[in-house]
Amino acid sequence: MRELQAYIRKEGQVLSEQVLKVNSFLNHQVDPDLIMNIGKTIAERYQDAGITKIVTIEASGIHIAFAAALSLGVPFVYAKKSKAITQSNEVHAASVYSFTRQQTYQITISKEFLNSDDKVLIVDDILAEGAGVRGLREIMEEAGCELIAVSVVIEKSFQNGRKMLDDAGIPVYALARIASMSPEKGIEFITEETIKGDM
């Protein structure tokens, strides 16, 4: 998605070789037109895959999951990060370590919203170490549903999440793939040409 790459170059702040701040359009302030286009692009890719449900984690995956779910015509579920009084004990749960926040938290999905007939597309804002996706996979294994693919807005390809999913044989669709970045040199994207072999 050229529009997205342009956005990332213009608005993204490379704070270090690991940390990219994209909170002016993706995960704090949000440009709804851009996100809707991203949702449509994800939905086009998976329109014939038999997806029954999109799954994400609160909070920064929600609007992206919504845009994709609206375009695909399926419901979405967001895993919750802490157990509220209004939630029943009948939940699937997994522990997730957040590298950004440097803490472990629990994610839960009510058992009633995932079942063994579901074909799931996981959607999220950023794929880095893949900790969130790992937690969701645990939950899906418990629920007995099928994970069709993982789709993210930005993949930091130099971190471990992509490799983990490749090794597990799970298709990944990232709308922008970052090969490397630094405050001095900026962002180097993996272009379509570069990845022709593995698409």
Add this chain to the structure above:
Amino acid sequence: MRELQAYIRKEGQVLSEQVLKVNSFLNHQVDPDLIMNIGKTIAERYQDAGITKIVTIEASGIHIAFAAALSLGVPFVYAKKSKAITQSNEVHAASVYSFTRQQTYQITISKEFLNSDDKVLIVDDILAEGAGVRGLREIMEEAGCELIAVSVVIEKSFQNGRKMLDDAGIPVYALARIASMSPEKGIEFITEETIKGDM
């Protein structure tokens, strides 16, 4: 919104006179078509109000804010509930007590995303005691921006949030207003006829 009232009657679970569970379509699993219709309805109401930004709190307000922002053609910002490494210290902050989770947390919005020119519409899923809205109002006062109105999907009119906003002279647009509820008697809505006087 008749469609919404029907949804709440069909899908909502009244756990007590205070607690309504709507997590099958609103705040855990989400029906994207319903939420998009809600967003359009909110946007129609405020299309001539000069809104420059929609503001909500993560997580359960995000998809509703997104749908309204997309329809209104403005960006939205979601207040974050904890301070991540990738967020600068330049934030507006407020403390919020969650009655559902029975704990106090901090909400923050980066100063760069709210300024004194902004005319803000707050959007959220449920208005109960109004603690979240109170926190957002504190942040907006710090930022010097103008709060035009508060719009929520469901208002529990028997709790204190609505009265607090009425007393402060802030317009509230709730798509479904619940006068009272109990597991035995179900839900009693405030109908349009009943509230003709104060619309």
